[in-house]
Amino acid sequence: MFETSSAIWSSCGHDLLNRNERGWLTPTDAYWRHWLARPELALVDESCAAERALHAALMDRPTRAVPSAELDAFEDDDARANHRLFLGFRDAVIAAGSLESAYAGFFKAGAIQVPPLFLDLVVQAVVCRLLEDDPDAWSWRAAEMLFRRQRVSVQDGRVLSGDSETLDMLNETGGLGEVGRLLLQGGAPLPDAQIEVLGEGNAQRYLHSRAGVGRFNFVLDLTHEVQNELPHGLTLTMTRAQSGLKALARVLEKWVRHFHGVDVAIQAETRVDDPAWRWHLGLDVESSALLNDLYQGVDVEAERQSRLISLFRLNFADPMDMQAEVRGKPVYLGLAMTAGGLLKLKPQNLLLNLPLARPV
Structure with a gap:
């Protein structure tokens, strides 16, 4: 229940x-x-x-x-x-x-x-x-990204996002606090860390983990697309049904509606091919700087580009809610990690930098 x-x-x-x-x-x-x-x-x-x-x-x-x-x-x-x-x-x-x-x-x-x-x-x-009436575990886990710093890793083509503080504590203490730190110093074995990737089999367990103060020990899979190699050299690209990026997009739609009173649709994109690109904003410090450089035609080294976790396309349901000079055009959002794999999403950017006809 x-x-x-x-x-x-x-x-x-x-x-x-x-x-x-x-x-x-x-x-x-x-x-x-x-x-x-x-x-x-x-x-x-x-x-x-x-x-x-x-x-x-x-x-x-x-x-x-x-x-x-x-x-x-x-x-x-x-x-x-x-x-x-x-x-x-x-x-x-x-x-x-x-x-x-x-x-x-x-x-x-x-x-x-x-x-x-x-x-x-x-x-x-x-x-x-x-999200109080939302039973979807992926939406709740994606919502953690709005107020908890994440540590992102890429493993075998999967992009995984875990709570930075939780992962750091587990690395230092095995999840047992100061006692765990002392045990590690003494060479004692520690129990396996209870970190899980959110999936169908543990979604209810994740929902129950939020009780009271709550724990932040579930990893969100941000992989949006998977590729399957087919015979004759063909590659089939499929969008994952339970993509963490889809869930994050749903949360951000609710966030915009709550603060601005306007409806928007946000969807993850693998790339932007838009010669009429007019407006963008980063959802974090790294992506803000990266999108600005790309928009201005600055050469961006491959390593820095690889830190871009995702692009999103935001469309207003009613173009009249937008500033006249960009009315009807999409707004592109970026999400990126630091060189050290950290991500601190800044939801306030959606309050300050959207091209609204009537700012909040």
Whole structure:
């Protein structure tokens, strides 16, 4: 049975948010108390009297104003800095009226003052609501790419995307944390790492793995096409039915609709042959730079081109939603990894750089 949305990835606090008339997420006092319970803000044995007093006051009234003097009284510099960041974020969300308005505003303001962790938690909460009635495991796993850094590898023609933090931890500790690190140092054998490639046989197991805080130990196969060699030298190219890129495209369509209120269709492409190429945007830093160079006719070395995981074609359902000078033309999207195989998707690029007639 499909899990209720409130049981999924509870660490982002999405179940403690309300919806406004637009369907955007508005904070409750319980949501801010959830933040105060995070490790970055929770009390520890070393917490001073001033920190304990402020924490109690905020737990009682999470939206209360906090004079600078209350923070200045903190003995620990890190605790003071963490609380300043949280309060700045809290006040920005309250002033904006919703998580979505605040999120879009952070990037329009220029230099981003919000920690990446805060942004990722906002995206995770939005994603949970976008997919709350979706039983498709591939869509949920693809959605992780919007708020979790990925490590991409190419193996036997397959493009596999795994959670970077999870894979790094397993490489260092066998998945057993500090105990695992000590065991490795002592030469002790560790149990097999529980990393699986998402498929038909484990899709339900993946869906259940999201319960509570959730785990990120399933690999997404981003291979879009497979080639089969036929007799007489023929090659048959087939699109995979459960392509991770297809699933990512579906999630990005929902993301655009949620923020911009327009319908788009996004599909993965192996290449772009369009002499009238007018508009493009990268879904990450690497692809943004790569597409810009290709568009301007800059020679791009083969190794750098090989980092391009996919291209996408985005079409607006209603051309009147586009700027007049590119109306009816496709928008090309890029997805690329770094030389070290890392990928950090930036969903905010779809808020800032689409050729909308009426920007959000």
